[in-house]
Amino acid sequence: AQSVTQPDIHITVSEGASLELRCNYSYGATPYLFWYVQSPGQGLQLLLKYFSGDTLVQGIKGFEAEFKRSQSSFNLRKPSVHWSDAAEYFCAVGPTNDYKLSFGAGTTVTVRA
Amino acid sequence: DSGVTQTPKHLITATGQRVTLRCSPRSGDLSVYWYQQSLDQGLQFLIQYYNGEERAKGNILERFSAQQFPDLHSELNLSSLELGDSALYFCASSVSGLADYEQYFGPGTRLTVT
Numbered sequence: 001a002q003s004v005t006q007p008d009i010h011i012t013v014s015e016g017a018s019l020e021l022r023c024n025y026s027y028g029a030t031p032y033l034f035w036y037v038q039s040p041g042q043g044l045q046l047l048l049k050y051f052s053g054d055t056l057v058q059g060i061k062g063f064e065a066e067f068k069r070s071q072s073s074f075n076l077r078k079p080s081v082h083w084s085d086a087a088e089y090f091c092a093v094g095p096t097n098d099y100k101l102s103f104g105a106g107t108t109v110t111v112r113a
Numbered sequence: 114d115s116g117v118t119q120t121p122k123h124l125i126t127a128t129g130q131r132v133t134l135r136c137s138p139r140s141g142d143l144s145v146y147w148y149q150q151s152l153d154q155g156l157q158f159l160i161q162y163y164n165g166e167e168r169a170k171g172n173i174l175e176r177f178s179a180q181q182f183p184d185l186h187s188e189l190n191l192s193s194l195e196l197g198d199s200a201l202y203f204c205a206s207s208v209s210g211l212a213d214y215e216q217y218f219g220p221g222t223r224l225t226v227t
Binding site (some may be wrong): 033036042043044045046076090100101102103104105106 | 115117146155157161169171192193202205215216217218219220221
């Protein structure tokens, strides 16, 4: 069975600084990988996804993620954080032969002025 | 706005009661997923329906059941409620039932069991 680990529970970053959120997955093959964001009181919104091909994936809101097979990682990055990026971020993995997404525990991002 | 609607937004009920949560998927989406988000368990997949049929089951309790109707809306029924069932319940939809199609999440229903 697949699993996802987000090692950082909470990250605080200054507005304008760069952000990197870590995600490690466990799966026997290359899974489908996703990053979702959840703003306070809102549902989850898909930021980006990786299925195959180019390992650097561009998403919405200026986010990108890089798939590294050797490290079983799919880290999310943003070069310059805005106050509106304060939210909870979830990494998810979906096996290619199954229907269920498994989510990490989430990383809460706080943006300070 | 993802296009997925969920009603009600908030629900407060007592232990032992039964509630029904409703979800309307995005237009054209055939698959509906239900998730439970709680502080101690995180975001857990409950069940998936595709075009009216159950496709996959996750960590869904026997006290919970779901169905998808011919118009593709779905209902999640929670019975014999316990305090621990208090959580945010999300519905998501996708075009297909496979993981290669992204899921679009509704705003959730917050259930409080007192």
